[in-house]
Amino acid sequence: MAGEASFLVDEFLEALVAQLDRTQDALAFKAVNRPLTYAIKDFNLQLQVFVDLDGEGNVRLRSSGPNEVGASTMTIAFTSITRPMIEENTVSLAATRAPSLAEAGFKPAERKRLERLGVSNTAQLRRLGTSTGSSVVSRLTEIPVDRLRAAFHFGQPQVTAVEPVASPPPVPAPSPTPPVLGGGGLPQLIRLTPDTSHIHVLGTALGSEDAEPVIRLNGVSVAASEADWDRIVVPVPRDLVSGMLEVELPDGATSRYQLVRDVAQANGEPVAAGRWAPEGE
Amino acid sequence: MRWNSLADTLVQLVQSIVPPEGTGLVVTEAELDVPLEVNVGAGSQGLVVLAQPPHSRWKSGFLLPTHMSRISIVVENGDGG
Numbered sequence: 001m002a003g004e005a006s007f008l009v010d011e012f013l014e015a016l017v018a019q020l021d022r023t024q025d026a027l028a029f030k031a032v033n034r035p036l037t038y039a040i041k042d043f044n045l046q047l048q049v050f051v052d053l054d055g056e057g058n059v060r061l062r063s064s065g066p067n068e069v070g071a072s073t074m075t076i077a078f079t080s081i082t083r084p085m086i087e088e089n090t091v092s093l094a095a096t097r098a099p100s101l102a103e104a105g106f107k108p109a110e111r112k113r114l115e116r117l118g119v120s121n122t123a124q125l126r127r128l129g130t131s132t133g134s135s136v137v138s139r140l141t142e143i144p145v146d147r148l149r150a151a152f153h154f155g156q157p158q159v160t161a162v163e164p165v166a167s168p169p170p171v172p173a174p175s176p177t178p179p180v181l182g183g184g185g186l187p188q189l190i191r192l193t194p195d196t197s198h199i200h201v202l203g204t205a206l207g208s209e210d211a212e213p214v215i216r217l218n219g220v221s222v223a224a225s226e227a228d229w230d231r232i233v234v235p236v237p238r239d240l241v242s243g244m245l246e247v248e249l250p251d252g253a254t255s256r257y258q259l260v261r262d263v264a265q266a267n268g269e270p271v272a273a274g275r276w277a278p279e280g281e
Numbered sequence: 282m283r284w285n286s287l288a289d290t291l292v293q294l295v296q297s298i299v300p301p302e303g304t305g306l307v308v309t310e311a312e313l314d315v316p317l318e319v320n321v322g323a324g325s326q327g328l329v330v331l332a333q334p335p336h337s338r339w340k341s342g343f344l345l346p347t348h349m350s351r352i353s354i355v356v357e358n359g360d361g362g
Contacts, residue, residue, distance in 0.1 A: 007321060007328060015321065015328035022288035027295060031359035036307065038295050042353035047319065048346050063319065067342035 006052055006062040013076070016045075020078055043078045057112060098123030098205060098229070104151040106143070113141040123205065126152045157213060157249045159203040162188070162257050164196040164236075187244065187256035192236065194262055198225065201232040201247055214248040217259075284320055284331035295354055311354040316347035 023040060031037035048071040050062045064071035098121040101111045117140060119125045129137055129152055138145045190199070206213060206229060215222045215234055226233035234245070236259070245257040285293075294313060300306040320331040335347050 005321070011328050012321065012330070015330045016287070018326075019287035019291070019330045022286070023291040023295075026288065026292045031357065034359040037357050037359040038299070038308075038354050039357050040291065040295065040352060041355045042351070043291075044351040045317070045319075046349040048348055064346050066344055066346070068346075071346070 006060040009059050009061060012061055016076070017078070024080075039080065041080055045076050047074045047076065048072075049074050056108070099154055101125070101151075104154045105147075106151070110141065110143050113143070117141065122151055122154050126156070156251065157203065157205040158253075159201055159206070159213075159247050159249070159255045161202040162190055162245070162247075162255075163200045163202065164190055164192045164259075165198040165200055165233075166193050166195045187258040189258045189260060190245070192240075192259055192261040196236055196261065197238070199234045199236055199245065199259075201234060202230065204230055206230065206232050213250065214246075216244075216246040216248070218243045219246075282336075284322070285333045287317075287319075287330045287332040290317070290333050291352065294352060298354060307356065308354075309356045313350075313352045313354070315350050315352065317350050318345045319348050320345075 020040070020043060027037060027039055047061070048064045050064060050070075051072055051074075052060045052062055054060055061074070100121050101114055101119070104122050104125075106114065114120075114125065117128065117137070119128055125137075125148070129148060134145050134148045134152070137143070138148055141148075192199075201213075201215070206227065212224070212227055213232065215224060215232065217234070217236075217240075222234055224232045225235050232247075240259065240261060241263075242258070242260045245259050246254055247257075248254045294315065298308050298311045298313075300308060316335055317332040318335050322329045322331055332350075335344070337344060
């Protein structure tokens with residue numbers, strides 16, 4: 001920290017953590033060939049710095065130079081922690097994948113005011129708005145209520161597509177595009193190949209830690225085998241010939257899909273078992 | 282002046298407490314209070330913290346100030362026999 005340059009506190013801490021990680025990695029490599037090795041348990045650094053505040057309200061550190069008096073002492077202490085401690089004290093990955101405040105259209109000054117409330121993306125904004133009310137958030141941040149409400153909807157869970165997934169090895173020839181059974185709320189038809197074992201429900205904000213979509217197959221709840229921010233993997237029973245897949249989002253909106261499994265002929269060509277098979281074939 | 286990264290300096294400090302082979306001694310814990318000259322460079326991945334013990338014991342009006350560090354080191358079981 002020599003010289004005139006100043007740094008954001010969080011950037012400096014990240015750089016410090018990167019160095020400590022490198023140290024622990026190097027010491028861990030030595031453990032491979034040695035019966036005993038050493039690890040750093042605690043690291044404590046007393047920095048002599050000048051604390052500045054830039055025009056955007058960010059705290060910046062500048063090291064004291066030669067013969068410069070009046071520096072503050074900033075003591076930074078690191079300790080080694082276990083994986084459960086990391087998981088307890090870290091924001092979930094799903095939450096960090098929500099659309100950012102910039103993507104939701106907030107200006108830098110507005111983002112700064114929201115970040116002071118601990119909000120760095122639309123999922124966190126929606127959670128804060130749900131618990132305190134958008135008018136309170138508006139009063140604290142001086143952002144109009146209607147803009148906040150629009151941002152709440154920006155990162156809301158939604159389903160964009162449903163794809164059947166065959167268990168390996170994959171089917172060599174892809175099935176023709178399934179016809180959509182009209183509009184007006186009729187369920188979309190999804191054709192399953194004979195070896196389809198899973199269905200991918202694609203969308204955004206699906207794997208939220210607060211509330212995950214409810215998935216039902218023929219009216220019976222199905223546990224997802226994987227839930228990510230943009231994808232939910234739903235297992236499909238091998239003996240399922242047809243059925244109704246329902247995806248109910250936390251806000252109550254429900255998407256319905258009619259599943260129809262093709263049956264394999266002797267020549268290996270799949271034939272649709274459903275009622276939508278073109279006549280004459 | 283050539284700077285070492287903080288990681289390299291810490292690894293060297295940890296290595297310094299390892300007793301010579303064949304002495305039968307094992308250091309189980311160590312605590313080092315070390316003054317460090319600290320600098321920050323710009324790397325391809327962002328900031329890089331550079332740190333090393335002061336290169337002079339003299340206090341002068343033109344040398345960089347030092348920052349005190351405390352390093353607690355513990356022994357752990359390795360995989361080697």
